[in-house]
Each structure stands twice: as C-alpha cells, then as structure tokens.
Amino acid sequence: MRTRINRRETLKAGAVAAAALAGAPGWTFQNEADDGLLITADSMFDGHRFVENAAVLVRKGKVVRSGPARSVRDASARRLAMGSATITPGMIDLHVHATQGHVPFDRILAHGVTTIRDLGGDLRPTHEGPGRLRYVGAGPLVTVQDGYPTPVWGTGLSAVIKGPASARATVARLVDQGAAIIKMALEPGGEAGAPWSGEHASTPPPWPLPSIEEARAVVQEAHRRGRKVTAHVGEEQGVRIALAAGVDEWAHSPSALVPEELLKEAARKGVRMISTLDTESHTEGALRNARIFVSHGGRLLYGTDMAHPEIPHGFDSQELSLMMHVGLTLEQALAGATSLAGEQLGLAPLGTLRPGAPADLIVAAGDIRQGHGGVKNLEYPLLVMTGGRLVVTPDTTRSPQTPAH
Ligand SMILES: [Zn+2]
Ligand SMILES: [Zn+2]
Structure with a gap:
C-alpha cells in the first residue's frame, strides 16, 4: 500500500531525502523514479549542449523528456528541485582497469561515472542494471609471445597469438567469452615517462610487436564478429601497424612524438583517440600528439x-x-565523456538525456561552467542515478540552493 503524497507538491532535495530516510512505508525514491520523477536545475548539459533552467523527466528506467523546464511538464510526476546545480548524463570512462586494480564499482559510481569500459583486466560479460555501474570489458590484451603487457604486468593480462590463424582463433574465443571490444598491444616500450615504459619490466624494451598480417587478422575477425579493435599505441611503430591494419581506435594518445602526417591520417580515417592525458602528463608526446590530432578534426x-x-x-x-588544453571546448570535452562515448560503445543514446536514453544521470553542485568548483564538482555529485535508480541521494543537511564549498 502506497503512502499518499500530494503529487503536485514540489519537494526540495533535502525533504525528498528525509522522506526516503524516514522510510515512509511503501514510499521510496525508487517508487517515484518508476512512476515518474521530474528533476529540475538551473543548468543542464544534455550530452551535446547546455540548457538553462532545465528539467529532465525519468520514468521506468528511461529518460522520457528533457529540455527547458517550461517544456518538460508532467503533473503526475514527483518533482525534485536541485536549484543551483547542473544535470548531466552519467559520465562514461572508455579506458579503465577497474577489475585488475580492484577499484570498487560503488566508489566509481558515487563519483559520477556510471559506465566504464575496462581495457585490460578480467574477462567478464557486459553487465548493467538499475542502480549498478554499467560495465563493458575487453579482457586480456591480444599480443605476441613476450610482447607488452607481459614484461610489465605478467602473463595474466595477455592473450598470446602466433600467426594470423591463431590471431583469428584468439579473437573468436575472447568474443565468445564476453569481450565487448578487442584490445591489441602495439607497444615496443621505452617511451620516456610513460606508465608502461618498461622501467620495472621483466625483460627490457624493445618488446616484440604483432606483424601487420597478424594485426590485420585481429581486426578482420573482430569486425566479422561485430567488435571494434582498440590498440595500445605509445609511439610511431605501433601507430604505423595500427593504421595499416585498420584499427578503429587508439586506447591512448601516444606518449612519444609521432609524425604529424600519421596523426593527420588517423584523423582523416576516422580513428578515435582515447585521451588518457592525465596519466601521461609526464610524457613528451601525449599532449602534443592529441593537439595535432584534434587540429586535423580527429575525435x-x-x-x-x-x-x-x-x-x-x-x-x-x-x-x-x-x-x-589540447583544443576542445568544454562542450566537446563533455560530449567525449557522454554522448560521443555512448556512440563509441555502440550504446547510443546512452550518454545523452534524449527520450528513450537509459536514465543514467548525475547532478553536480553549481554551474559547472563557472567558479566555485566548476567541473571539479562532477567528481562529487549531489545525485547519481543509473537505470532510473538513485544510488546517491541529495544530502539532507544542505539546502539544494547552496552549492558545496
Ligand atoms: Zn590502460
Ligand atoms: Zn593501454
């Protein structure tokens, strides 16, 4: 039996949380999100652009509508007014090692990331679900005997191939075991400052690389099975093999300087580059390569x-x-963590607040375009929802009008 609550009443965030914490019988956040929850805030990034005085309506795990609050009305939905805050889609991190690094999924969720793509770790099937972190993974890296990542991370992260036929069989096995994408290692090692440069390696660089024939076989078999191939590249040699083999994506901006014409060729061919610029900030090439790639229209x-x-x-x-810093606008960078990332996963409209998108969203304090924290506030969201279920609920002790300091 549901507790009757006046549905037209606008609940302030604190009041909603208090009601949930009070455990009113039959009434929880979840009932409201299933029946219809209208979240409003002073600003919103919808996956593509910012909207002022915005609202998003969710019901049964999906976004029903979003846009300027005046255009998103629903008399039957519970309202949650977040005030001075920014609604965004849940963030998507396209390169993590959460299983290998034992990073708790709940911690990742609590800090604004609602989807991860694991590029080197346990091979486990894609999973998702209301209130859960959405997970897709590559499993081990396709590599050759004694090739990266074996010298740095041991044999547990390597799927070793020997010749094109073995490359095809290995890709087929990984896909059958649940790999959502194939990651191939094209890394001879030795780039100064790179996290994988080989300083603590069991065998010193240079490490052997797959041949172009082997790399082509990996890409062909992956594509035949509906999977993209991302390549771990760190320098010019690996980049040349990736381009020749038709790899879809580079899992990093290369850490060593790469000739401009190769970055231009990658951009022209529609190769996507995953940033990983923070962990590579000590390298010579990562920022410079990404800047050139972006300047030629690369994504x-x-x-x-x-x-x-x-x-x-x-x-x-x-x-x-x-x-x-390497040339994207704030909107473009945010799109790279939301709508364009969802597209890259083949899961669009995930990463947007378009009708029909999974209700994966966060609310950060303040206007993330401004001071008082700005985009830093995305690391400590006031609210996190996946699949329509709230996993971080607004703080009862703080007025929703007051951003966190
Ligand atoms: Zn990695
Ligand atoms: Zn890598």
Whole structure:
C-alpha cells in the first residue's frame, strides 16, 4: 500500500531525502523514479549542449523528456528541485582497469561515472542494471609471445597469438567469452615517462610487436564478429601497424612524438583517440600528439586509465581540463565523456538525456561552467542515478540552493 503524497507538491532535495530516510512505508525514491520523477536545475548539459533552467523527466528506467523546464511538464510526476546545480548524463570512462586494480564499482559510481569500459583486466560479460555501474570489458590484451603487457604486468593480462590463424582463433574465443571490444598491444616500450615504459619490466624494451598480417587478422575477425579493435599505441611503430591494419581506435594518445602526417591520417580515417592525458602528463608526446590530432578534426574521447595511481576512482576533472588544453571546448570535452562515448560503445543514446536514453544521470553542485568548483564538482555529485535508480541521494543537511564549498 502506497503512502499518499500530494503529487503536485514540489519537494526540495533535502525533504525528498528525509522522506526516503524516514522510510515512509511503501514510499521510496525508487517508487517515484518508476512512476515518474521530474528533476529540475538551473543548468543542464544534455550530452551535446547546455540548457538553462532545465528539467529532465525519468520514468521506468528511461529518460522520457528533457529540455527547458517550461517544456518538460508532467503533473503526475514527483518533482525534485536541485536549484543551483547542473544535470548531466552519467559520465562514461572508455579506458579503465577497474577489475585488475580492484577499484570498487560503488566508489566509481558515487563519483559520477556510471559506465566504464575496462581495457585490460578480467574477462567478464557486459553487465548493467538499475542502480549498478554499467560495465563493458575487453579482457586480456591480444599480443605476441613476450610482447607488452607481459614484461610489465605478467602473463595474466595477455592473450598470446602466433600467426594470423591463431590471431583469428584468439579473437573468436575472447568474443565468445564476453569481450565487448578487442584490445591489441602495439607497444615496443621505452617511451620516456610513460606508465608502461618498461622501467620495472621483466625483460627490457624493445618488446616484440604483432606483424601487420597478424594485426590485420585481429581486426578482420573482430569486425566479422561485430567488435571494434582498440590498440595500445605509445609511439610511431605501433601507430604505423595500427593504421595499416585498420584499427578503429587508439586506447591512448601516444606518449612519444609521432609524425604529424600519421596523426593527420588517423584523423582523416576516422580513428578515435582515447585521451588518457592525465596519466601521461609526464610524457613528451601525449599532449602534443592529441593537439595535432584534434587540429586535423580527429575525435578525442574521454578515458583515464583509472587504477593508475594518480587517477581518482570516479570522474577525473583533470582529464577533462587536459582535453580542453589540447583544443576542445568544454562542450566537446563533455560530449567525449557522454554522448560521443555512448556512440563509441555502440550504446547510443546512452550518454545523452534524449527520450528513450537509459536514465543514467548525475547532478553536480553549481554551474559547472563557472567558479566555485566548476567541473571539479562532477567528481562529487549531489545525485547519481543509473537505470532510473538513485544510488546517491541529495544530502539532507544542505539546502539544494547552496552549492558545496
Ligand atoms: Zn593501454
Ligand atoms: Zn590502460
């Protein structure tokens, strides 16, 4: 039996949380999100652009509508007024090692990231669900005998191939076991300052690389099975093999300087580059390569290498700032962590607040375009929802009108 509550009443965030905490029988946040929850805030980034005085209506795990508050009305929905805050889609990190690094999924969720793509770790099937972190993974890296990542991370992260036939069979096995994407190692090692440069390696660089024939076989088999291939590239040799083999994506901006014509070719061919600029900020090439790639129209997407020691377990605003440093606008950088990332996963409209999108969203304090925290506030959201279920509820002790300091 549901407790009757006046549905036209506008609940302030604190009151909603208090009601939920009070445990009113039959009434929880979840009932409201299933029946219809209208969240309003002074600003919103919808995956593509900012909207002022905005609202998003969610029901049964999906976004029903979003836009200027005056255009998003629903008399039957409970209202949650967040005031001086910014609604955004949940952030998507396209490069993490959460299973390998034992990063708690709940911690990642609490800090604004609602989808992760694990590029090197346990091979486990894609999972999602209301209130859960959305997970897709690559499993181990396709590599050759004694190739990266074996000298740095041991054999547990390597799927070793020997010749094109073995490459095809390995890709087929990984896909059957649940790999949502194939990651191939094209890394001879030795780039100064790179987290994988080989300083603590069991065998010193240079490490062997797959041949172009092997790399082509990996890409062909992955594509035949509906999977993209992302390549771990750190320098010119690996980049040349990736371009020749038709790899879809580079899992990093290369850490060593790469000739401009190769970055231009990658941009022209529509290769996507995952940023990982924060963890690579000590390298000679990462920022410079990304800047040239972007200047030629290349698409740079958000990924952090989460589980590397300097990366927070959740959203990394420093990564976003570095993406802007190499030439993206704030909107473009945010799109790289939301709508364009959802597209890259093949899960669009995930990463947007368009009708029908999964209700994965966060609310950060204040206007994230301004001071008082700015994009840093995305690391400590006031509210986090996945699949329509609230996993971080607004703080009862704080007025929703007052941003966190
Ligand atoms: Zn990598
Ligand atoms: Zn990585």
